[in-house]
Amino acid sequence: MKQIAIFITLLLPIYSFAQHDQHADDSKKSNHNHLAHMQAGRAQIFYIHNLPAPKLMSGIGNSDMKIESKSEKTKAYFNQGVSLLHDFWDFEAYRAFKEAIKNDSNAIMPYWGLLQTLGPDEDSIYKHNKITAVAQLKKLLPKANEREKLYAEIGILKDSLKEASFPEVIKKLELIVHKFPDDIDAKLFLALNKMSGFDTDMNPMEGQMYSEFLLKDVQRAAPNNHGFHHYWIHLMEHCCPERALASADILTSLAPLSGHIVHMPGHIYNRVGDYKRAHDAFVASVKTDSAYMKNEGVEEVDNWNYIHNINYLINNCVHDGRHNEGLYYAERLKNMPINKLRKKVYDGRFFNQGVMAPGKMEMAFGNWDKAAEQFEAIKDKDSVFSYKNIEFKSALICFVKGMAALDKNNVALALKYSSDLDALLWRNHKQTGQDSTLNEGYQNTINTASLELQGCIASHQGNYDMALKMLEKAHKNELDLGYGEPPLYARPVAISIGTAQIKAGKYDEAVKTYNELLQRFPKSALIYHCLQQLYIKKGDAEKVKEYTALLQAATKYADAGFYKNQ
Numbered sequence: 001m002k003q004i005a006i007f008i009t010l011l012l013p014i015y016s017f018a019q020h021d022q023h024a025d026d027s028k029k030s031n032h033n034h035l036a037h038m039q040a041g042r043a044q045i046f047y048i049h050n051l052p053a054p055k056l057m058s059g060i061g062n063s064d065m066k067i068e069s070k071s072e073k074t075k076a077y078f079n080q081g082v083s084l085l086h087d088f089w090d091f092e093a094y095r096a097f098k099e100a101i102k103n104d105s106n107a108i109m110p111y112w113g114l115l116q117t118l119g120p121d122e123d124s125i126y127k128h129n130k131i132t133a134v135a136q137l138k139k140l141l142p143k144a145n146e147r148e149k150l151y152a153e154i155g156i157l158k159d160s161l162k163e164a165s166f167p168e169v170i171k172k173l174e175l176i177v178h179k180f181p182d183d184i185d186a187k188l189f190l191a192l193n194k195m196s197g198f199d200t201d202m203n204p205m206e207g208q209m210y211s212e213f214l215l216k217d218v219q220r221a222a223p224n225n226h227g228f229h230h231y232w233i234h235l236m237e238h239c240c241p242e243r244a245l246a247s248a249d250i251l252t253s254l255a256p257l258s259g260h261i262v263h264m265p266g267h268i269y270n271r272v273g274d275y276k277r278a279h280d281a282f283v284a285s286v287k288t289d290s291a292y293m294k295n296e297g298v299e300e301v302d303n304w305n306y307i308h309n310i311n312y313l314i315n316n317c318v319h320d321g322r323h324n325e326g327l328y329y330a331e332r333l334k335n336m337p338i339n340k341l342r343k344k345v346y347d348g349r350f351f352n353q354g355v356m357a358p359g360k361m362e363m364a365f366g367n368w369d370k371a372a373e374q375f376e377a378i379k380d381k382d383s384v385f386s387y388k389n390i391e392f393k394s395a396l397i398c399f400v401k402g403m404a405a406l407d408k409n410n411v412a413l414a415l416k417y418s419s420d421l422d423a424l425l426w427r428n429h430k431q432t433g434q435d436s437t438l439n440e441g442y443q444n445t446i447n448t449a450s451l452e453l454q455g456c457i458a459s460h461q462g463n464y465d466m467a468l469k470m471l472e473k474a475h476k477n478e479l480d481l482g483y484g485e486p487p488l489y490a491r492p493v494a495i496s497i498g499t500a501q502i503k504a505g506k507y508d509e510a511v512k513t514y515n516e517l518l519q520r521f522p523k524s525a526l527i528y529h530c531l532q533q534l535y536i537k538k539g540d541a542e543k544v545k546e547y548t549a550l551l552q553a554a555t556k557y558a559d560a561g562f563y564k565n566q
Contacts, residue, residue: 047091049125051296053102054080054095059257061086061226065185068148069107074100081113082185086227087258088305090117098129108140108148115155116189134159147183150176169193177214184218188227191215195231198239200479211235226254226261233264238483241271252281259289260305266312267485273522275320276557282313286329300336307333307353308485314357315486318364319524321558326365330357340384351389359396363490365526368404372397392442395424399449403456411460418453425450441481445489448477452493455500464504471497492517498530507538525554529563 056076061083069075081096094117100110111133119126137152144152154172157165173190176183191214194207212235218228229247236244248265255261266281289306292298300306310329317326333354359374375397380390402417425446428438438446455470475493482488494517501510514531521527528551535543555563 047094047119047123047126048298048302051095053099054092056080057092057257059255060084060089060092061255061258061261062224063185063227065109065183067107067109068145069100069104069109071104071107074104074107074110077103078107078110078113081110083226083255084258085113085116086185086188086230087255088230088260089258090119093117094119094126105136106140108137108144108152111136111140112148112151112155115158130159147176147180150179166193182221184222184225185227187214187218188225188231191218191235192231195235197483202239204239208235224250224254226251229254230261230264233268237267237271237485241268244268245272252284257288257292259285259292259303259309262288263305263309263312266309266316270312270316270319271522273319273524275316275523275554278316279313279320279322279557282309282316285309286313299338301338301350301354311353311357312486314361315364318361319521319526319554321525321555321562323365323559323562326361327358330361333357351385352392355385356393356396359400360490363396363400366491366495368400368407371400372404375400388438388442391424391428391438392446395421395438395442395446395449398424399446399453402453406456406460409460411457414453414457414460418450418457421446421450421453444477444481448474448481448489448493451477452496456496459500459503464500467500468497468504471500492520495526495530498534502534502537507534510534523550523554525551525558525563528554 054077057080060080063079063082063086065079065082067075067078069078077096077100081093081100084090084093084096087093094114097110097114097117100107101114104110114133115130115137121127134156137155141149141152141156150172154169157168157172161168170190170193173186173193176186177190180186191211194211194214196205196207196211198204198208211231215228215232215235218225219232222228229251232247233244233251236247245268248268251265252262263282263285266278266285269275269278269281285305286309289303289309293300293303293306310333314326314330317323317329334357336350336354338350355378356375359371359378362368362371362374375393378393398417398421402414402421405411405413405417425438425443428443451470451474455467455474457467458464458470459467461467471493475497478489478493494513498510498513498517501507501513511531511534514527514534517530518524518527528547532544532547532551535547551563
């Protein structure tokens with residue numbers, strides 16, 4: 001196996017990631033910070049240091065940043081690196097910048113570029129190359145032209161100030177944009193740095209509108225720039241995905257050999273309810289990544305986009321009823337080839353988005369018994385999974401078994417599992433050593449599940465006021481987990497709220513709940529099925545007919561008989 005540098009991290013979409021020298025403003029701790037979410041995904045980086053020199057690549061973007069160098073190869077590899085940064089493909093960007101340096105060690109910009117890649121300080125070779133790059137920036141700075149000097153100072157600032165450098169980096173980027181208004185890439189990097197997302201009430205957070213206006217300026221100057229379309233999708237996907245449909249339609253053609261870029265249109269198609277086109281984008285990304293990994297000798301577990309993309313594909317399958325295909329891809333993640341050492345150091349990513357994938361998928365479909373079977377089948381044969389992950393699995397088993405018991409109207413058994421779940425949460429919060437305690441993200445997720453289970457139990461007991469109070473609190477907790485791609489909580493709490501409202505005879509309120517959920521998941525077969533079942537219970541024949549037709553259209557690609565009155 002190739003020598004690798006491995007980096008212990010906890011991958012989204014369950015919890016946030018503590019960044020090192022990323023672009024995100026580390027002072028912003030909100031789970032709703034869209035930039036922090038994106039950077040956390042990017043930060044799942046591996047570095048293979050004994051690969052041959054990279055080839056000049058096509059199909060990865062179209063950056064054309066002007067730099068001072070006597071070597072045409074250096075200029076070409078530098079722009080390859082910049083394109084790859086805009087692709088969030090840090091490993092290949094790192095390789096490109098290294099090759100640019102190899103061909104002209106006196107060009108200052110490739111050192112800046114290398115320092116923009118995200119990666120682990122735990123990797124001694126990568127860390128040494130970063131230290132060397134900073135030293136070279138300082139050495140070459142006096143002779144650099146004004147523009148390149150400003151870029152070099154960004155790299156030096158990030159080294160000297162670490163996480164505290166963010167405001168100063170922003171000032172330098174703003175100065176570059178001010179002094180050199182034709183520098184498209186400076187505007188793109190500044191827009192990315194200012195992209196902060198929306199709060200729970202969908203109000204733009206500080207910097208979000210700044211980013212939007214910058215990207216609009218880039219669009220006017222370079223309408224076919226792949227970086228613009230990539231960032232525009234990220235900017236719009238949470239609030240108003242329909243505004244990024246044009247970008248989704250064109251982006252893949254601008255970088256067809258970049259797995260993440262091929263994946264990105266699926267974000268928008270999923271968010272507007274075009275699950276077929278989202279499915280096709282995600283499957284195309286699997287194929288693109290698979291071809292790259294085969295050609296370069298990269299393993300599946302080492303490719304952050306491959307894992308992220310398949311998790312989004314699985315979630316997409318929930319909304320158009322492709323259970324069998326979703327399970328196929330979930331099993332593909334679960335069975336990723338990995339040895340004991342890699343399993344241990346990739347604990348968070350491999351366990352949460354790999355080993356747990358089939359069980360989480362069954363949760364999303366509401367198949368509680370099947371989810372329990374999947375989770376209980378996870379065995380720590382090598383004793384390498386962390387305590388946190390095993391406890392998280394145990395907590396989810398309590399939750400899904402409690403929900404399964406309610407499906408069978410066994411309230412007493414559901415109460416037992418609810419008590420077990422709360423005891424686990426209490427033990428982790430009060431008794432367990434700091435190094436073994438469930439992390440905050442896991443705690444918040446399980447607290448949400450605990451509240452949901454308690455609310456569903458109260459509903460089965462006929463205590464509808466208490467049920468809805470608990471479920472509304474769980475719903476708030478779910479939203480407070482933050483924005484995720486795919487969503488951070490396997491199955492929306494609002495489905496349980498609607499079910500409880502129906503049990504209470506509050507059909508109009510349940511209709512409102514499900515329609516609000518359709519705003520989050522437009523044209524979803526899962527939600528159409530909820531509304532169809534509501535109107536069946538209510539005895540509204542016309543509405544049953546309406547939603548049966550909508551459901552039939554939404555399940556065009558579903559497994560036979562899926563979402564058909566089950």
